[in-house]
Amino acid sequence: MTTDTHAHDVEPEEVDIDDPRLSRFEIVREGARRDGVEIVHYEDPFPVKGTKAERRTVRTVSLFFLITGIAGTAFMVIYIWWPWQYELGANNSKLYTPLLGLTLGVSLLAVGFGILTWGKKLMPREIAIQDRHDGPSARDQRKLTGETMAYIVDELGIKRRKTLGLAALAGLAPIGLVAAAPLIGGLIKSPTKDRIFFRTGFDPAANGGRLVRLTREDGTPIRPEDVSVGGQMTVFPGIPDGATNKHADSPTLLIHLREDDAERTRADAKPINQGAQWENFVAYSKICTHAGCPASLYEQQTNRLLCPCHQSQFLITDNARPIFGPATRSLPQLPITVDEEGFFVATSDYKVAVGPAFWERP
Amino acid sequence: MTSDTPGGLMARLRRRRSQPRGRVRRRLGTVVRLTLALTLAGGVYAVFAPGLSADDTPQLSTAAEEGKALFDQSCISCHGRNAQGVPDRGPSLIGVGAAAVEFQVSTGRMPMARQEAQAPRKPSMFNDDQTRQLAQYVQELGGGPQVPEGSLRAGEGDEEAIARGGNLFRINCSSCHAFSGGGGALSSGKYAPDLSKATDRQLYAAMLTGPQNMPVFGDNQLTPDQKKEIISYVQEALKQDRDPGGWGLGRFGPVTEGVAIFLVGIVALVFAALWIAGKS
Amino acid sequence: MKRRKVDVSAVPAKAAGGLDDRFQAATPLRNILNKVFPDHWSFLLGEIALFSFIILLLTGTFLTFFYEPSLAVVTYDGSYAPLRGVHMTSAYASSLHLSFDVRGGLIMRQMHHWAALTFMAAIVVHMFRIFFTGAFRKPRETNWIIGSLLFWIGFLAGFTGYSLPDDALSGTGLRIASAIMLSIPVIGSWVTTSLFDGEFPGTVIMGRFYIAHVLLIPGALLALISVHLGLVFKQKHTQWPGPGRTEHNVVGERFVPRYTIKQGGFFMIVFGVIALMGGLFQINPIWLFGPYEAYTVSAASQPDWYVMFLDGSTRLFPAWEIRFDLWGWGTAIPSRPSSGPRWCCRAS
Numbered sequence: 001m002t003t004d005t006h007a008h009d010v011e012p013e014e015v016d017i018d019d020p021r022l023s024r025f026e027i028v029r030e031g032a033r034r035d036g037v038e039i040v041h042y043e044d045p046f047p048v049k050g051t052k053a054e055r056r057t058v059r060t061v062s063l064f065f066l067i068t069g070i071a072g073t074a075f076m077v078i079y080i081w082w083p084w085q086y087e088l089g090a091n092n093s094k095l096y097t098p099l100l101g102l103t104l105g106v107s108l109l110a111v112g113f114g115i116l117t118w119g120k121k122l123m124p125r126e127i128a129i130q131d132r133h134d135g136p137s138a139r140d141q142r143k144l145t146g147e148t149m150a151y152i153v154d155e156l157g158i159k160r161r162k163t164l165g166l167a168a169l170a171g172l173a174p175i176g177l178v179a180a181a182p183l184i185g186g187l188i189k190s191p192t193k194d195r196i197f198f199r200t201g202f203d204p205a206a207n208g209g210r211l212v213r214l215t216r217e218d219g220t221p222i223r224p225e226d227v228s229v230g231g232q233m234t235v236f237p238g239i240p241d242g243a244t245n246k247h248a249d250s251p252t253l254l255i256h257l258r259e260d261d262a263e264r265t266r267a268d269a270k271p272i273n274q275g276a277q278w279e280n281f282v283a284y285s286k287i288c289t290h291a292g293c294p295a296s297l298y299e300q301q302t303n304r305l306l307c308p309c310h311q312s313q314f315l316i317t318d319n320a321r322p323i324f325g326p327a328t329r330s331l332p333q334l335p336i337t338v339d340e341e342g343f344f345v346a347t348s349d350y351k352v353a354v355g356p357a358f359w360e361r362p
Numbered sequence: 363m364t365s366d367t368p369g370g371l372m373a374r375l376r377r378r379r380s381q382p383r384g385r386v387r388r389r390l391g392t393v394v395r396l397t398l399a400l401t402l403a404g405g406v407y408a409v410f411a412p413g414l415s416a417d418d419t420p421q422l423s424t425a426a427e428e429g430k431a432l433f434d435q436s437c438i439s440c441h442g443r444n445a446q447g448v449p450d451r452g453p454s455l456i457g458v459g460a461a462a463v464e465f466q467v468s469t470g471r472m473p474m475a476r477q478e479a480q481a482p483r484k485p486s487m488f489n490d491d492q493t494r495q496l497a498q499y500v501q502e503l504g505g506g507p508q509v510p511e512g513s514l515r516a517g518e519g520d521e522e523a524i525a526r527g528g529n530l531f532r533i534n535c536s537s538c539h540a541f542s543g544g545g546g547a548l549s550s551g552k553y554a555p556d557l558s559k560a561t562d563r564q565l566y567a568a569m570l571t572g573p574q575n576m577p578v579f580g581d582n583q584l585t586p587d588q589k590k591e592i593i594s595y596v597q598e599a600l601k602q603d604r605d606p607g608g609w610g611l612g613r614f615g616p617v618t619e620g621v622a623i624f625l626v627g628i629v630a631l632v633f634a635a636l637w638i639a640g641k642s
Numbered sequence: 643m644k645r646r647k648v649d650v651s652a653v654p655a656k657a658a659g660g661l662d663d664r665f666q667a668a669t670p671l672r673n674i675l676n677k678v679f680p681d682h683w684s685f686l687l688g689e690i691a692l693f694s695f696i697i698l699l700l701t702g703t704f705l706t707f708f709y710e711p712s713l714a715v716v717t718y719d720g721s722y723a724p725l726r727g728v729h730m731t732s733a734y735a736s737s738l739h740l741s742f743d744v745r746g747g748l749i750m751r752q753m754h755h756w757a758a759l760t761f762m763a764a765i766v767v768h769m770f771r772i773f774f775t776g777a778f779r780k781p782r783e784t785n786w787i788i789g790s791l792l793f794w795i796g797f798l799a800g801f802t803g804y805s806l807p808d809d810a811l812s813g814t815g816l817r818i819a820s821a822i823m824l825s826i827p828v829i830g831s832w833v834t835t836s837l838f839d840g841e842f843p844g845t846v847i848m849g850r851f852y853i854a855h856v857l858l859i860p861g862a863l864l865a866l867i868s869v870h871l872g873l874v875f876k877q878k879h880t881q882w883p884g885p886g887r888t889e890h891n892v893v894g895e896r897f898v899p900r901y902t903i904k905q906g907g908f909f910m911i912v913f914g915v916i917a918l919m920g921g922l923f924q925i926n927p928i929w930l931f932g933p934y935e936a937y938t939v940s941a942a943s944q945p946d947w948y949v950m951f952l953d954g955s956t957r958l959f960p961a962w963e964i965r966f967d968l969w970g971w972g973t974a975i976p977s978r979p980s981s982g983p984r985w986c987c988r989a990s
Contacts, residue, residue, distance in 0.1 A: 035676040037896065040886070079746060086606060086721040086742040088521060094604040097749045101608065101921005104749075105914045112910030116638055119903035126900065130678035130892045132878050134781060189839055191831035196841045217533060217937075228580030230572050234533055234937050244715070244729075244935075245843050248817075251937035286937055291821035291956065292842070293814055294939040296537040297548060299575035304549050308537060308941045309818060310957045313549050324549070326956060328963040356821035357963055358831045521723035528724045532810065532932045536940045541810070541930045546941020554941060599724040600930075606742075607752055607924030615811065615940075619925050620947025623759040627919055628690075628767060631760075634911045635686035638904050 032128065041127035057121045064114030071107035078103060197358065201237030201250035202334060203349035213238030214254060214283070214336065214344040221343035224281065227256040230300040234286060249354050251286040252334050253296060253305070254344070255316060261303055265317045272351050273319055276335035283334040284320045285354040288312060290327035292356050305331070329357060422502055429499030432492055436473050445503055458571065459506020460497035465567035467493045479551035480574055483559065507570045514562040515597070516590040527595030530588055534579065542613035543600045548575060557596055565593045679901045680881040680894040684771045686908060690764035693912040694757045695867065701754040702856065708740035708747065709806065711852035713845050722929050730933035733848045737807035737928055753920030758800055760916060762948040765793050777880045785873045788866055795862050797948060802855040804946055808848060813934025814943050817842060
């Protein structure tokens with residue numbers, strides 16, 4: 001093996017590749033040498049042909065390919081004949097995907113191991129060394145290329161004709177903008193139009209001026225007796241599509257507090273939340289003020305509302321103030337009352353924007 | 363109070379002796395001590411109580427009488443005489459209904475072993491008959507919600523009902539119990555439990571009564587039929603339906619998937635790489 | 643007439659001769675065949691990423707035949723009984739369809755997802771190797787930067803792919819992403835409304851994510867991966883110290899056949915492992931999550947592992963809201979005190 005010397009500092013004499021005495025390997029080695037590659041070690045693992053060890057290795061490789069064939073066939077059989085359509089319960093259709101994965105995986109692994117064993121065990125081992133040319137190109141090459149590039153600038157004559165350069169710049173910049181304009185112009189959408197971030201489905205203005213009822217997900221309105229003490233219900237604006245993602249900022253949590261908790265909540269209400277509570281019922285936005293997940297894990301004894309995404313906790317009895325986690329703002333309270341027919345309605349939209357904060361939000 | 367003494371003694375005993383012992387022995391010891399203490403409490407009660415309670419106890423059915431006997435043995439130290447509650451120890455059970463008792467006792471949550479963030483599920487101390495008797499006693503004391511008799515499923519194999527139940531589950535239950543029913547963390551050491559062991563009656567009772575920090579889902583909010591649909595979904599879709607995509611990795615979502623890709627995928631491939639590049 | 647006898651054994655040589663007549667390929671081709679690659683297991687970590695990318699292209703193409711990037715609402719009536727009759731978007735319904743009503747669709751979806759996790763995991767492990775062996779230093783800085791870019795573009799590919807099924811878990815992730823965009827100073831709300839064409843979730847986001855996921859991002863990945871490999875080819879691998887190894891040579895095996903055999907075999911092994919995982923380990927069971935509705939969520943909602951550092955830091959970040967208020971500029975509501983430049987962080 002060569003040591004830490006430049007193997008090709010001493011240029012070996014060229015071999016005459018037409019010399020009939022050369023073996024094919026010697027020609028290959030000469031070709032490699034001309035590519036800067038020295039094959040320094042080359043060893044056939046089975047110098048004596050037909051030994052037991054060689055036959056065993058050949059058998060191993062063949063076995064791998066055979067396994068591939070068997071597993072591949074099994075895959076096809078399963079793919080075609082196994083009951084594959086979903087059926088509820090514990091049944092054979094549930095084995096379809098695992099069996100496909102098993103047969104496909106085994107057949108692919110067997111191909112892989114077959115090829116690798118072939119390459120590793122049956123083929124001659126070699127160590128080859130190739131020159132590495134880190135660092136710059138040769139000095140004269142650099143100079144020639146550099147001068148060529150500099151001359152291109154000279155030929156254009158931009159240095160001499162400054163006006164032309166400026167004119168080209170002034171002319172081409174707008175072309176660049178023209179290329180970007182359709183993309184940006186087409187995509188851009190104003191967030192201030194219709195104050196979409198500040199309104200929800202509970203805005204009476206969008207309901208022909210009538211107060212919006214609180215409804216269940218199927219649109220039925222809610223009476224006070226529908227929510228037990230210590231219970232909570234996800235409610236939606238009683239407008240068309242109120243419970244769909246068209247009003248993704250509107251889901252609200254209606255909570256029936258215990259008597260003493262309700263009194264405390266009423267007493268502690270912030271000015272903006274004054275009068276929002278109806279008897280022992282409060283309604284808070286379900287959209288977390290941190291990142292917009294539904295904060296809906298209500299603990300009925302501690303009156304905490306948790307958000308499952310980033311673990312913010314809000315204290316319902318104190319204006320839904322954040323008491324733990326990354327949220328900074330209280331959940332907005334929806335002012336509610338009961339209309340003459342005995343159903344819950346929102347007396348107005350939320351007083352502040354619901355959901356996570358943004359730049360324009362006060 | 364007569365029942366205070368054994369409790370205090372027990373606590374002191376536990377403090378002094380619990381450190382060096384093994385878990386099994388500690389548990390056995392707790393059971394033995396508890397039994398002793400309860401027997402003592404029951405005995406003391408038997409001596410003093412009849413005269414005191416004779417005038418204000420309403421007429422009880424036979425089952426309730428049996429339940430009362432069990433109550434006076436196992437529950438009275440925390441929930442007080444006639445289930446009136448003991449301040450800072452156990453709430454009054456007047457009006458909680460048979461459903462609450464059935465849930466708490468059949469899941470082994472009551473009697474509690476110790477005061478902690480939340481009573482965990484454990485093997486029940488009582489068999490079904492005893493549980494019903496206890497429930498009957500509390501029911502006759504102050505009324506309250508009851509789990510209906512008969513099947514609590516929306517009809518075996520009714521796939522439409524299961525689908526409706528799934529919808530209700532995702533709106534009302536999955537936020538705490540997770541999509542898979544595997545449960546999840548709440549604040550300060552509390553948690554929504556895994557539903558895998560819950561029976562039909564326990565699920566129904568939990569919805570009806572809102573045990574511990576679970577919100578109450580009264581019959582006006584989720585009708586009995588809707589409760590049955592949810593139960594059908596939990597039992598027949600979530601629990602009995604096998605995963606079609608292979609092993610579910612505990613259905614914990616991307617966390618276990620991330621663990622699997624490193625522990626199984628990358629580890630297997632690194633070993634393959636080691637073999638490929640190794641000297642043969 | 644007597645036919646001219648074709649000497650079969652001479653055909654390859656003749657064909658090769660014909661090619662060289664036209665392309666003068668002999669020298670460059672031999673150059674490539676003889677190129678030496680160093681042999682060490684840690685050089686195969688990057689290959690895992692490359693091979694998973696190929697598997698991603700294969701399985702992903704299959705999925706595009708069935709997926710419908712639309713937020714139009716339909717009523718599900720496919721095979722999966724527990725969701726029958728439920729209103730959902732076409733995106734979610736078609737994801738269920740390809741999982742349950744396309745033969746072998748589920749394993750393709752699962753292999754695609756596992757391959758995506760493998761792709762990102764292999765990139766990270768590969769980057770550790772580069773970092774701790776100092777292989778990012780001159781002259782390889784460019785390739786290190788391209789590699790880092792590949793991680794981030796892979797991250798985007800993963801996130802858009804995670805969002806496409808429009809199940810409740812991915813919808814929750816998308817909503818968090820929209821909240822993160824909203825928090826960008828000055829332009830946050832504009833960026834968000836422009837991306838979603840209005841308020842979250844709008845009606846166009848799946849189409850936009852889809853074209854990004856199947857064309858723009860894979861295109862960028864393909865281009866950068868080509869440059870990445872080209873540069874490795876040109877600049878050659880680093881190598882571990884060993885007998886005969888210097889700063890000026892590469893000790894190993896020639897490209898063809900030994901190195902290519904190892905690569906081919908290893909590709910099959912990566913493919914096989916991903917097939918096994920895709921069949922035996924369930925991933926992202928979207929049918930359990932249900933369709934995305936703004937009001938449904940699951941306890942412990944998590945992103946895929948390579949997004950968890952963001953999820954974790956979002957949890958750990960203190961409850962501060964940092965505001966830069968420049969004389970009320972940008973203020974839409976008068977109730978906010980806006981008397982001058984103000985910098986405040988407020989913890990409730």
